[in-house]
Amino acid sequence: MSEQRTREYGVEGMSCEHCSASVREEVAGLEGVEEVTVDLTSGRLEVQGQRFSDEQIRSAVARAGYELAGSG
Numbered sequence: 001m002s003e004q005r006t007r008e009y010g011v012e013g014m015s016c017e018h019c020s021a022s023v024r025e026e027v028a029g030l031e032g033v034e035e036v037t038v039d040l041t042s043g044r045l046e047v048q049g050q051r052f053s054d055e056q057i058r059s060a061v062a063r064a065g066y067e068l069a070g071s072g
């Protein structure tokens with residue numbers, strides 16, 4: 001059974017479009033992720049898809065070189 005979900009995260013440290021593009025690419029490459037929206041100004045990351053976990057998102061954001069807000 002496929003369960004569609006939408007989750008929002010905050011990303012710290014993005015300062016330009018290159019940053020947000022890196023984050024978007026890494027997260028979009030995750031299995032189960034279908035749509036990724038990154039708002040550079042607010043640092044908001046919105047992910048739509050199926051069966052992705054917060055931990056996967058955290059790792060993908062880290063690979064891009066950034067951190068989820070409030071992850072400490």
Ligand SMILES: [Cu+2]
Nearest residue numbers: 015016018019
């Ligand atoms: Cu940048």
